[in-house]
Amino acid sequence: MTPRPAAGPASLTDLPVPVLSVVRAGDRVLQIGPGPVAGALCDRTRRPVASVHATLGDVEAVRAPLGPHRRAAGVVDAVVGDLVEGRPDIGPADVILVTAAVTGLSPRWVDQLAPDGVIIAPLALGGLHPWVIVGRDVRDGLLYGCVLAVDPPGAGPRPAADTRLYEARQGLAEPDPAAPPRRAQPLPPCCTPERYVDLWAWLAGQDDRITAASVRSLGWGPGCALTVGDSTVHVRPDGLWLTDTEPVTLTLAQCVAQYVQAWASRRRPGADEMTCRIGQPPEAPADAPFVATGWTAGRPVTLPR
Secondary structure, three states: OOOOOOOOOOOHHHOOHHHHOOOOOOOOEEEEOOOOOHHHHHHHHOOOEEEEEOOHHHHHHHHHHHHHHHHHHOOEEEEEOOOOOOOOOOOOEEEEEEOOOEOEEOHHHHHOEEEEEEEEEEEOEOOEOOEEEEEEOOOOOOEEEEEEEOOOOOOOOOOOOOOOOOOOOOOOOOOOOOOOOEEEEOOOOOOOHHHHHHHHHHHHHHOOOEEEEEEHHHOEEEEEEEEEOOEEEEEEOOEEEEOOOOHHHHHHHHHHHHHHHHHHHOOOOOHHHEEEEEEOOOOOOOOOOEEEEEEEEOOOOOOOO
């Protein structure tokens, strides 16, 4: 069965400005996933745009705003299909825009990319879904990803648990302890609410156990947390909050505190400074997704655009 992602962007105004700035006039664009943005992309590129969607309803959502004249003119080639397969029938694309949050890129998408093309996708990172531009570095020809923008926690494209490109290993755990967490220590003064997402992205890049967590009884969440078994350390703008004072939880809190200090000592890099390597895991089959590894801040990357 073809996976059914959650609702994607309704229009280009729902996409962050840095994402839009990548698309240029004359680009061959392929949209993969939900959201009726293909028509507006056509206006931006001044040429027809292809898209593939999981359901007929998604296709109709793209075609309805076009009106009879533009539908007849074929400005958007929207079809129902397997999102993982993309659109091998349309030839190489300069920009592939994925509008469903994923933990990896289909190798079919990489195959359908022009040599100097890029893929833009909301890649899962510790419960966030930053918009990442992926392309081949002009210096070494290897695939890298650079964060363009990050939607606020709980906003932006959402994953579908049954899609082959979204595994239940990041961003799905939402511990809700019976007892309210207690604050272990405040964060440094530099960790303001405005920089919370930047800190979250940094922590997720340091430790793949970072996830999105909620405490429904207190109205918290989604927020950043480090969870191991029944132990959770919630990272909030006002400090670290622990579910208990068991040794394992205290050890986790110490680990998180060291990550936070490292972020502060490196002059608090923003989420849009994060980069990663993109590739298939060693000895993975040919159809395995390309995943992000080695998240860091400050790595020099030169993408085609």
